[in-house]
Amino acid sequence: MTRSVLAQVRVELALTLRRGESLLVALVIPVGILAFFSKADFVDLGVETPVEFLTPGVLALAVMSSAMVSLAIATGFERRYGVLKRLGASPLTRGRLLAAKITSVLAIEALQIVVLVVTAVALDWRPDAAGIVPALGLVVAGTVAFASLGLLMAGTLRAEATLALANGLYLVFTAIGGMAYPLEQMPRAVELVAQALPGAALSESLRGVLTDGADVPSWSLIVLAAWTIATPVVTSRLFRWEER
Amino acid sequence: MVVDHLSKRYGERAVVDDLSFTVAPGEVFGLLGPNGAGKTTTVEILEGFRRPDAGSVQVLGLDPWRDGRALKPRVGVMLQDGGLYPGIKAHEVLRQYAGFFAEPESPEGLLELVGLTDVASSHVRRLSGGQRQRLALALALVGRPELVFLDEPTAGMDPHARTRTWELVRSLADGGATVLLTTHFMDEAERLCDRVAIVDQGRLVALGAPGELGAGLASSETRFSARPGLDRDSLAGALAMAVDAIVEDEPGQYRIVAEATPALVADLACWLRDRDEPIGDLRAGRRTLEEVFLRLTNDGALK
Structure with missing residues (x-):
């Protein structure tokens, strides 16, 4: 059982690392945002210490890029090329395929988190040590929510539509997900919409637990929990293994 | 299975x-x-x-x-x-x-x-x-x-x-x-x-x-290829047995619809020899699987 999952994880990781564009959204953009905005004096984020604001935001961005964008696009094209169908004829069960995909997403996230945390600490980020374990829990919850969203796209849309939508959502959440720019600075209507979406829910919860002396807004935990519970249910009902 | x-x-x-x-x-x-x-x-x-x-x-x-x-x-x-x-x-x-x-x-x-x-x-x-x-x-x-x-x-x-x-x-x-x-x-x-x-x-x-x-289908036939435009009436006359038809399906591709006996093949060969006509290929007897396939799936005649 574990042997077949490992064989699949190895392939998932090899293919992910081979896709240049997934490395761009997974590492280059989050690190770039973190390094650029924490040092650029001419951009006023309206926060006292930019790195303290930005680090939880780019961690959320990293989770979203791997769990949603990369997973959605890869799975969408696997479905297009009949890879999922072919796997369905092999002894690798659907449960094990899902386990392999989640394992490889978590492995890539671990790499992202290490790179981002090292960069942030070099930029004088000092997180609340008590928040580290809760933060890892939030990362797992966010991974479940975003991976389910990614698989929902991959399993219901044509591969090209999944590609476009996943990248579009990446931009939307980067802009209004509280990842690179504070929600409070936005028009009230945009802020309300953003607060109902998983991007802001994850970034604001992470910010709450990792920032010294800050509280976790209760709305963000409720919204994140709702997405984490609801999307897997919806996805498991709507996912189709073959594109027709 | x-x-x-x-x-x-x-x-x-x-x-x-x-x-x-x-x-x-x-x-x-x-x-x-x-x-x-x-x-x-x-x-x-x-x-x-x-x-x-x-x-x-x-x-x-x-x-x-x-x-x-x-x-x-x-x-x-x-x-x-x-x-x-x-x-x-x-x-x-x-x-x-x-x-x-x-x-x-x-x-x-x-x-x-x-x-x-x-x-x-x-x-x-x-x-x-x-x-x-x-x-x-x-x-x-x-x-x-x-x-x-x-x-x-x-x-x-x-x-x-x-x-x-x-x-x-x-x-x-x-x-x-x-x-x-x-x-x-x-x-x-x-x-x-x-x-x-x-x-x-x-x-x-x-x-x-x-x-x-192929053997299950009633009539057998003899197929051969030769120069296009052979005189099929003359050939029919030269065969010792009665044939249902001699068809040129495509230029140079002939089909004799009759039981494919050795006598028929011999008569065909003699007729070609007398006219010094080179022969491309010759197949007599039961149909190939391809012929069976086309016959069974084509026009619904046997369905």
Whole structure:
């Protein structure tokens, strides 16, 4: 059982690392945002210490890029090329395929988190040590929510539509997900919409637990929990293994 | 493998219609039929991808829809479009699938067997259509299956690769495996299959050994090719026996509709010799599988 999952994880990781564009959204953009905005004096984020604001935001961005964008696009094209169908004829069960995909997403996230945390600490980020374990829990919850969203796209849309939508959502959440720019600075209507979406829910919860002396807004935990519970249910009902 | 009164509808259309046949262990069984005859749907039901609407199927004594978990480790599958990711390397995908089975074949040995050793490190997108087919074939064999499904295994292969694939399939059967294949190529079915089923519009129209199917049809005929525009009336007069017709199907392609006796062939040869007409090829007697196939599936005359 574990042997077949490992064989699949190895392939998932090899293919992910081979896709240049997934490395761009997974590492280059989050690190770039973190390094650029924490040092650029001419951009006023309206926060006292930019790195303290930005680090939880780019961690959320990293989770979203791997769990949603990369997973959605890869799975969408696997479905297009009949890879999922072919796997369905092999002894690798659907449960094990899902386990392999989640394992490889978590492995890539671990790499992202290490790179981002090292960069942030070099930029004088000092997180609340008590928040580290809760933060890892939030990362797992966010991974479940975003991976389910990614698989929902991959399993219901044509591969090209999944590609476009996943990248579009990446931009939307980067802009209004509280990842690179504070929600409070936005028009009230945009802020309300953003607060109902998983991007802001994850970034604001992470910010709450990792920032010294800050509280976790209760709305963000409720919204994140709702997405984490609801999307897997919806996805498991709507996912189709073959594109027709 | 038992297919018993199997039916499958897509909307109003019956894709498989009351189909029954059995395949014995160690047999190479061919499923033939024109496009849209229901071959792939039948195979996909046997592979456990689809559920029958009526009737039942048994594969290695199991129900493929319900007992997939027990069945899949014992079965090898080659899909019509291989199911290969363009960004993966040939040896990677073999190693991946080898990891799903308890006692897999070695990926290197399989690459050698299907003649892909030279392109083991190439991405699938760089392989030709025939090379992809061979890789998909190797994937079907990696788990040392007792039963192999091959959906159009030699489509897109060059003649050399086809011959090699035929030898491979025969050696599988000699090793005790059961093979169910679909094909468009009648020479493939004739060379490879112990028995074939011809299906048309989801229904079984013929079942038997390739050689027997032609004998079952009433009239036999003699085909030969020679210079176009031969005087067919003169030829008919020279034959000792009465013939139903002499037809020139295409320029230079002749068909004598009559029982193909040695006397008829001798008379034909004498007539050609007297006129010093070179002969291209000559076939007398039962129809080839291709002729049987066209006759049974073409105009519905025998349905």
